[in-house]
Amino acid sequence: MRIGYARVSTQDQETHAQLDALRRAGIDVVHEEKRSGATMRRPIFENLLRNLRKGDTLVVYKLDRIARSLKHLLAVIELLHSRGCDFESLTEHIDTNSPAGRLMLQMLGAFAEFERELIRERTIVGIRAARDRGAQLGRPRKLTKPEEVEALRLWRTSRYNHTSIAKLYNVHRSTITRAIERLVQDEQPRLL
Incomplete structure (x- = not known):
């Protein structure tokens, strides 16, 4: 058969x-x-x-x-x-x-x-070149930088949790979680 x-x-x-x-x-x-x-x-x-x-x-x-x-x-x-x-x-x-x-x-x-293997190699080289030129790779962020800062400010008031902030901006909760984690991480002092 x-x-x-x-x-x-x-x-x-x-x-x-x-x-x-x-x-x-x-x-x-x-x-x-x-x-x-x-x-x-x-x-x-x-x-x-x-x-x-x-x-x-x-x-x-x-x-x-x-x-x-x-x-x-x-x-x-x-x-x-x-x-x-x-x-x-x-x-x-x-x-x-x-x-x-x-x-x-x-x-x-x-x-x-x-x-x-050739395609894979060319892809890696292309991504590296794009990063070196300052290109932002991946999907664009849902929130602007000022919106992320405001979300962090709201969260720090303790009156809003991630879910309630997500509803305010009409985005998924994980978007707010990532934004807050990213901003908090950026605030940490850099160790040499």
Whole structure:
């Protein structure tokens, strides 16, 4: 039996393209998962692997849907082969039934891992350069600096708690908590 697996990294993404390709390839049973491939904990994928039977073929739209590193990819392929199962990738046209298919799989896995490492490295360099230029990274704060100072002043009167101040500014309680903690920390004398 040919069993499909479709995965996207976040809840906001959709598997439509993968599902369409798998169905065009004649795959009737497809398991979907919305979870980053960077994490080793993927319950649907783990369950799928446990339930594969001898003679089954795991089919994916693209190689990077099952693994984020060559080591992990090879471990999955080895597990499949130890159970008498095969692997097929529709995009890369890889079928592990032949020695040439297994070689191609390993080469593509190595290149995919190399590409991810290059992207990661460029991202780190870009973030560092942005910080050096003084760019403010991350989500903008909900409160302005004067609003944060006023929130701290209200909290210090002991007439307002974090929740009541949050209601005044129409923000979540944790926003007030972080602002107050940040300002109190800034007031602490710097130790050399």
